[in-house]
Amino acid sequence: AQSVAQPEDQVNVAEGNPLTVKCTYSVSGNPYLFWYVQYPNRGLQFLLKYITGDNLVKGSYGFEAEFNKSQTSFHLKKPSALVSDSALYFCAVSPGSGNTGKLIFGQGTTLQVKP
Amino acid sequence: GAVVSQHPSWVICKSGTSVKIECRSLDFQATTMFWYRQFPKQSLMLMATSNEGSKATYEQGVEKDKFLINHASLTLSTLTVTSAHPEDSSFYICSAHPRQGAREQYFGPGTRLTVT
Numbered sequence: 001a002q003s004v005a006q007p008e009d010q011v012n013v014a015e016g017n018p019l020t021v022k023c024t025y026s027v028s029g030n031p032y033l034f035w036y037v038q039y040p041n042r043g044l045q046f047l048l049k050y051i052t053g054d055n056l057v058k059g060s061y062g063f064e065a066e067f068n069k070s071q072t073s074f075h076l077k078k079p080s081a082l083v084s085d086s087a088l089y090f091c092a093v094s095p096g097s098g099n100t101g102k103l104i105f106g107q108g109t110t111l112q113v114k115p
Numbered sequence: 116g117a118v119v120s121q122h123p124s125w126v127i128c129k130s131g132t133s134v135k136i137e138c139r140s141l142d143f144q145a146t147t148m149f150w151y152r153q154f155p156k157q158s159l160m161l162m163a164t165s166n167e168g169s170k171a172t173y174e175q176g177v178e179k180d181k182f183l184i185n186h187a188s189l190t191l192s193t194l195t196v197t198s199a200h201p202e203d204s205s206f207y208i209c210s211a212h213p214r215q216g217a218r219e220q221y222f223g224p225g226t227r228l229t230v231t
């Protein structure tokens with residue numbers, strides 16, 4: 001079965017420290033991978049995507065993610081966290097075979113950045 | 116670019132009434148739109164896939180007669196919750212898939228439905 005896993009329900013980090021939000025996936029074919037962020041009572045905002053090419057993808061608001069095919073992971077990172085980064089983060093994957101537009105979402109990770 | 120709007124942003128209705136939620140792609144044409152439901156601090160649950168000009172495809176366990184979806188144009192899809200009950204109270208989010216070959220979806224801001 002195709003799935004996306006975010007093993008941490010919550011990640012706590014101090015402002016100014018680096019942050020990592022983990023994501024692993026299990027899908028057929030070569031996946032397209034995405035990270036979205038959701039603030040309270042809002043829709044999802046697109047952060048970044050990996051389709052092909054360089055394994056390190058840079059996105060919005062200073063976030064980046066590293067695609068690791070052997071570990072089937074796509075961890076979200078930021079060198080220096082801000083309090084305003086506190087939100088709910090979703091990893092999502094579009095299976096490589098076919099293009100129905102469907103996304104498979106992880107369960108989400110709450111990022112808490114403390115001053 | 117790639118802005119998706121939803122209307123209303125929140126709605127309160129009485130049990131037994133119907134509520135319509137609109138999802139519009141403002142600056143692009145969407146061949147496919149998706150409707151999700153989200154419970155507090157949980158992931159998005161895909162309810163249905165809406166293709167312009169054809170019937171929506173519902174996910175397993177979603178009642179098609181209760182959640183009516185219409186995708187009449189390339190920029191508008193509507194979700195109607197019929198005979199709403201308190202258990203239908205939730206955050207409903209739509210997204211739009213811009214075109215064939217593009218994988219990302221662009222999300223609306225969501226609609227908070229409360230059924231009393």
